[in-house]
Amino acid sequence: MNKDLTNSSIDRQNILNNPYALAEIEKAAGIRGIPFEGKTVLLKEQVAAFFEVTLRTIENYLEQNASELAKNGYVVLKGKRLKSLKEAIHLMDVPETDFGNITKTPQLGIFDFRAFLNLAMLVSESDRAKLLRQAILDIVIDIINQRTGGGTKYINQRDEDFLHSAFIEENYRKEFTDALDDCVDMGNFKYPVYTNKIYVSIFRENAKEYRKILKLEDKDSVRPTLYSEVLDLIAAYECGFGDLLRQEAKAKGRKLKPSEVDVLFKIFETQSHWKPLIEKARMKMASRDLAFRDALHHQLQEYVTPLQRDEFERFIGERSQELADRLADAKDVMKRLKDRD
Incomplete structure (x- = not known):
């Protein structure tokens, strides 16, 4: 740009x-x-x-x-x-x-x-x-x-909070897909459909649009490029909506039709407690991607603000670290804890 x-x-x-x-x-x-x-x-x-x-x-x-x-x-x-x-x-x-x-x-x-x-x-x-x-x-x-070692595609992973958020989100992702499998009367297309509904609700872009803005290749997954705050909010959506699907399916005594799920999601996403969390996630993603990745999310332009000094420290400073190094550190910690037992 x-x-x-x-x-x-x-x-x-x-x-x-x-x-x-x-x-x-x-x-x-x-x-x-x-x-x-x-x-x-x-x-x-x-x-x-x-x-x-x-x-x-x-x-x-x-x-x-x-x-x-x-x-x-x-x-x-x-x-x-x-x-x-x-x-x-x-x-x-x-x-x-x-x-x-x-x-x-x-x-x-x-x-x-x-x-x-x-x-x-x-x-x-x-x-x-x-x-x-x-x-x-x-x-x-x-x-x-x-x-960052020559590229910014995974600059989000240099954040010390990324690893924890990624692990948490992966667990809730499994709960969400299980809920879709057990409670929604629709073929396998339901997984990308309702994943995209979450993406659009949070950052106004579906996966295809997001990939285009970040210039991701076909082999690149979306979630490894997301910031920890965005992953946390996606996990909250998956956890909450998955639970709501199970409650509704149990109340009706059957799987839900796609039209029923769409109405349920609309009610779910418009709950007022999401607003401050969504605004924070949009601001973080739009502002960081413009500063670090030179990528402008046109649907989020109103949320772009200058990054503060601590953001640069967080992603390219002494506090930042390659994911491989964080994984190695985590492995060493787990080994020490195991050795104590």
């Missing part, structure tokens, strides 16, 4: 919240600024010079995007902090005129690297900013691929 960072606040924030990408982008950019409070900062004059635009252009972007830039590191210094910055500039072996007339100014805005990068993703007039945006996108892709 071709991303235009100048038009997408969500794509910008996903990059700015990704500490692993930020570290690599900062190395590649090689920006030289003012050492201040343990990091490098830049003044408006320096930023304007880097992007080869006028100071007024930078000020316009600051006015138009004040909230976003402030959230991402742009700050106006006054008092003691401003005095400390002036002292830091004085210690630098460069002419003070490079920083504009700051001697008597009562306040001064500064960009840390995160805020500078935020601005680079906004300035459309600058060729340098355009080149930097392309480098940013390339680095983000490289970092995610590097930390």
